[in-house]
Amino acid sequence: xxxxxxxxxxxxxxxxxxxxxxxxxxxxxxxxxxxxxxxxxxxxxxxxxxxxxxxxxxxxxxxxxxxxxxxxxxxxxxxxxxxxxxxxxxxxxxxxxxxxxxxxxxxxxxxxxxxxxxxxxxxxxxxxxxxxxxxxxxxxxxxxxxx
Numbered sequence: 001x002x003x004x005x006x007x008x009x010x011x012x013x014x015x016x017x018x019x020x021x022x023x024x025x026x027x028x029x030x031x032x033x034x035x036x037x038x039x040x041x042x043x044x045x046x047x048x049x050x051x052x053x054x055x056x057x058x059x060x061x062x063x064x065x066x067x068x069x070x071x072x073x074x075x076x077x078x079x080x081x082x083x084x085x086x087x088x089x090x091x092x093x094x095x096x097x098x099x100x101x102x103x104x105x106x107x108x109x110x111x112x113x114x115x116x117x118x119x120x121x122x123x124x125x126x127x128x129x130x131x132x133x134x135x136x137x138x139x140x141x142x143x144x145x146x147x
Contacts, residue, residue: 004030005062005138010042010078011035011096012070019123020065020096023130026123031138034061039073042066043081046088060091063137066113068097068104076107083112090144092137 007024011017017035024031036042042064045052052058064082068075075095082088094115095108105116117133120126 004032006032006034006059008042008045008061008064009033009035010039010064010066010070010075012038012067016067016119019126020130023123023126024134026127027131027134029130029134029138031134034058039070039075039078042078043073046082046091047085060088062143063092063094063133065094065096065133068095068099068108076104076111079108079111079113092141094133094137 009017009020011020017037021033021035024033034045036045044050045058046060046064048055048058066075066078075097079093079095082091082093089112092114093112094117095113096117096119097104098119099105100118108116115137117129120129
């Protein structure tokens with residue numbers, strides 16, 4: 001049996017975290033979701049620093065769902081650091097944000113985002129997005145080769 005893919009959700013809004021996690025449960029997707037509540041925590045998780053040093057407890061995720069608008073280290077900086085790190089540069093990063101700003105979209109793709117999704121408003125729409133993310137990124141997409 002293939003193990004479900006793990007996801008790192010980087011989101012500072014507790015309501016959005018609950019909505020996304022509930023959508024994965026409602027869709028009956030067995031993915032392990034780790035939540036980082038800000039950019040600093042996301043980077044510590046991804047680089048295995050501090051409380052995330054134990055890779056058995058905190059393995060690298062298969063994909064990252066990344067919000068852009070966060071206090072402190074924002075999503076753009078997190079994305080730059082991920083794509084600038086040799087060990088992480090091939091990790092799929094999906095921007096999941098409320099921003100429809102063309103500048104945010106352009107900067108995200110310029111910095112290596114693999115996809116840019118605008119957060120839906122309703123739970124039903126969130127459910128559709130979660131299923132599509134799972135279908136494509138966790139099922140159909142062929143991972144890059146290991147280095």
